[in-house]
Amino acid sequence: MPEASPPPELPPARLPRRLRATVGALARAVCDPPDDVAPATYERLADDVERFLASLPAAARLGLVGALWAFEASAALVPSSRLRTYSRLSPRRAAAHFGRCWESRALHPLAKILKMVVAFAWFELPEVKAAMGYHPERWIAEASRRRLAAWATEVRRGEAAVLEPDPLRRPAAPAPTEVADALAGR
């Protein structure tokens, strides 16, 4: 049987530079990473968010991009920001602004959705997982090896069994009575 390669992913939905910076600034506020995280990590984070956006239906994608723009601009409305938008705030001010939105009844849904997107992408970064000591792929490899070492024959037999003919046994038409019984509440 010819084997196809896995379908490629959709091309990422490109964000403008400014919004890539918004994503990075949000990650600093939401995930509180150590200070020495390399700039390349934030670039990879933005790449990941772009890939996620591509998997959304058009309306949701537009909504999320709109939410990022709204959040980026919202910081400029705070007097102490001196008209700087979110990605241009210092990390301390950026965290404070995120906190204000999180606590605000009106802005909480916006802050929450952005937190969800950014936190998911952040903790998917290989370097972040490695720093946590989380190496699921090693466990998968080890557990899979153990499985085949112990059960290879049973596994092969079980996999083959699913293709064996076993036509449905037709009962001697009890059905009309059953329907009548059901209708009569019996």
Place this chain on the structure above:
Amino acid sequence: MPSLAAEPIRTRADWPDAIPGATTRRRAFRGDVVELGCDVVVIGSGAGGAVVAAELAEGGLDVIVLEEGGHHRTEDFGADAGAAVRRLYRDGGAQMALGSPPITFAEGRCVGGSTVVNGGMSWRTPDKILERWRREDQVAGTGDMERYFERVERFISARHQDPWTVGRDNELLREGAERKGWAVIPNIRNQLHCAGTNNCAFGCPTGAKRSTLVSYVPRAQAFGARVLADCRVDRVLLEGKRAVGVAGRALGPDGRPGPRVVVRARGVVVAAGAVQTPALLLRSGVRSPSGAIGHGLTLHPNAKVTAIFDEPVEGWKGVHQAYQVREFQDEGYLMAAVNIPPSMLAMTLPHWGPALREVMAAYDRAVIAGILVEDTTTGRVRQVGGRPLVTYALSDLDLQRLVRGTSLLCELLFEAGARRIVLPFEGVADLHGPDEVRRLFARPIPREAMEVVTVHVMGTARMGEDRRRHVCDSFGKVHDADGLWVSDASLFPSPIGVNPMETIMALATRNAERLLEGWR
């Protein structure tokens, strides 16, 4: 043995030229149309669709399965959760039922449907539910389900786990339940010597989980069914009240919309899941005398807690949901340990900033456990602009049950030795001991503060013998239509309080049997 030359699953790379039996009609406007014909066309290859397809194909019918999602194989699955949700789930796993609180739900979209990403729990429909369906919905034959369950269990290899695959998080859950004196049972899962990799939600990388991708889909192919992936059905074609086929669109090799597709068939089985099925019926203009297409959505609302222990837990080592706490099943709650990767945990925790960092730093000592509630209210799927719109208003009663269930789960986890528990309620402080569990009841938890999710959507084209109330008859045939069946989670007349996959498969088996009996 069945034919060894089973047709491979066709994907976007094959549309249109390599699709067996297809003819392409060139059109000057609106693009070419690829046309196919068969006895029965099945829409969707998940728990319902793949089973119907395999049974009908083995029964001698010429079957085509159309699947919107792509074909991903066991070798493609791994621990990259981000890539998996983008490839295997509908809308990146981020669907929402609108309401207060909004409820996030997930469905698979790939060959194998949600069975590729599900947890593999395989439970028969509880007797009391079958009895309720018989009594309240006049569903026929509920007393004769045993042989369908047995057949399904054989093909999906439903059984208990090998003991060495159970991880520490599940043992802690069991220990907590036993110390409380609560009933706790080992789960039955569809697995062939599962390795305990804890990757079920992102595709099983060993093939141990017998999703339809590796069970019923190959079985259908082996009996001659053609399985065409990357093809979304937009409409059921109707002539009067008779379904005569379907129309849709395939993806081109670049992932953009490709050719239009028309499949002419004498029978159409819709098995697109409880959200897409009613949306498809509605946009096709199917009229039900019940007016109930899309009504009756139930979804087993879930809430999860994150319990931090002193000891290393490493919840990703070992199968998830090895046990279920059944003590409160009569009250409509189930509890289980359900490890999720750090990304998903961080996304859903009610914390941010240093508080989030602190919890995430303890990820390797966390037991993530959830409660599932058998809901008492229903929501609705509408069809707006070609897409489903899902609404669901959690009832006050279910809200209280979620809070009570969560507090019971916290009691259990403290009994097992938890030091701190993060709740699924925003604005409610973490708990640090059993005495604080009472705080959960001290003041009401606002609806909007609750983080409620689900992976079980059911009941939007209900079966039963009353055509004024039910969309389909007891065997999935749409009332008042010819040649049109539904065979997926949409059929449930009520929630079932346990994991739904096996019920869907058993119903699909008997629907196929009935269809074969009546086939001329």
